[in-house]
Amino acid sequence: MTWAIRPATSDDIPAIVDLVNAVQRPEERTTVEIFRHEEGMRRPDEAFARFVAIGDRGMAAVAQTQNSHTRPRHKFSLSVGVRPDSRRGGLGTELERRLREFTVAHGGTELTAMIRDDDVGTRAFLETLGYREAYQRFEMELGVSEFDWRRFERWRNRLGGLRLFSLAQATPVEEHLPKLFELSMKLSGDVPHPEGAPEYTIEDFQQFARMPGFRQDGLFIIADGDRWVGVSGVVCLEGRPAYTYFTGVDREYRGRGLATLLKLATIEFVQRNGIAAMRTTNDTVNYPMVAVNEKLGYRRLPARVGMKFMIE
Ligand SMILES: CC(C)(COP(=O)(O)OP(=O)(O)OC[C@H]1O[C@@H](n2cnc3c(N)ncnc32)[C@H](O)[C@@H]1OP(=O)(O)O)[C@@H](O)C(=O)NCCC(=O)NCCS
Incomplete structure (x- = not known):
């Protein structure tokens, strides 16, 4: 599998929404309208990076990290989504590496990814990279x-x-x-x-x-x-x-x-x-x-x- 990884632009939003909807559960689907609104809520003083990976069949993955003005600035969130047909080829690992690099460069000392307890694949992926369970919330x-x-x-x-x-x-x-x-x-x-x-x-x-x-x-x-x-x-x-x-x-x-x-x-x-x-x-x-x-x-x-x- 080959991909080109680059920072995302606003023109990527429709393809990102499409990818996120292919990866997320149906009840968490988003729309371009919601996505753009959430983009508008980000403030210029927040550190934020988003990468996309483009493969032969279009967008294969999206990943992002950011801190928030509502929380201590050294805490960063992380999310990585890889299309099912592009998994297990190291793409998630490479995206996480780039995001971690960005986080360190912006003074981050913690990265947190939220997963569902029954998502064993994503848990295994994160544990392989050194992430550990910190807390649980009930849904x-x-x-x-x-x-x-x-x-x-x-x-x-x-x-x-x-x-x-x-x-x-x-x-x-x-x-x-x-x-x-x-x-x-x-x-x-x-x-x-x-x-x-x-x-x-x-x-x-x-x-x-x-x-x-x-x-x-x-x-x-x-x-x-x-x-x-x-x-x-x-x-x-x-x-x-x-x-x-x-x-x-x-x-x-x-x-x-x-x-x-x-x-x-x-x-x-x-x-x-x-x-x-x-x-x-x-x-x-x-x-x-x-x-x-x-x-x-x-x-x-x-x-x-x-x-x-x-x-x-
Ligand atoms: C988790 C996810 C990002 C992994 O992407 P990926 O490109 O397949 O990951 P990699 O190929 O870099 O995997 C690296 C290692 O993680 C582990 N791993 C990844 N997926 C796994 C799975 N489904 N089951 C068990 N181990 C897994 C393996 O050790 C793997 O190495 P190997 O393939 O040599 O065995 C992808 O499955 C995904 O998009 N899942 C849903 C998204 C999600 O819930 N994101 C929110 C939280 S970040």
Whole structure:
């Protein structure tokens, strides 16, 4: 097998999307629109490299590494995707070598690749290169179309004097984003995360709110008077399960079932939109959130594993 490896350009995006979709599971498929939007979210002060390998039949592989302004700069992510018909010829190894070189040149000391626990091939590839398992996160799925509402009849009554509404109802939405940002940041500091909670800026948050799949009517808030005390939201992308990106309740309001009520509001929303399933990812030590999800009927999917390479 022969290939020419070169840095990717923006003209490569359609072929990269095609390749990523050939390598990823169907529920993780992307589109040129989503891909370009994510490209737009990268900041000039982040170190980033992407290579493509071109073979006789077109693009054979894509691989990238980057750090993020939301995390310590020495931590880099890594992903490598090789078309099935171009595997086991050393291409993945060569791409990882180039990315590691780039990472070192940009002050990186850690490379982390996320894989599914049942992906033995990718695990073997990474272990051969010296990566080791660092942490696991649960992925969970709920079959929304068969959700049993009988256990949660008249659930809105359980709000007591609190109000539940969607972001779309908090008009004008743009003016309410800083309040939502403040709440989300306060609560996300309480989420156990193996890499530390990411530190987002209000600009990141505003950009996220313009992302394809973000739904103002799929983000629910619970308020006590003017005080916002809980939030849960889903992203809905065509052909994929709806994805809960965040659920949180203010410390003073925990233990009253509010997270369950917020999640019920999102389940109702997802069902109304004709989407069959919802997913979420939690750290393995986030017992309260996992317990809420299990009570609602979520089942566990193979874990997501963080595979790390420490650069000496
Ligand atoms: C993992 C992946 C990138 C490997 O690409 P590749 O070009 O086939 O890798 P290489 O040829 O360089 O493999 C190097 C070594 O890794 C190991 N390896 C790679 N794939 C393996 C597999 N499926 N089973 C067992 N060992 C494997 C072998 O030791 C191999 O050497 P060998 O072929 O001489 O035995 C490719 O299979 C892929 O794209 N997988 C899905 C993508 C993915 O999940 N990426 C996200 C995380 S990075």
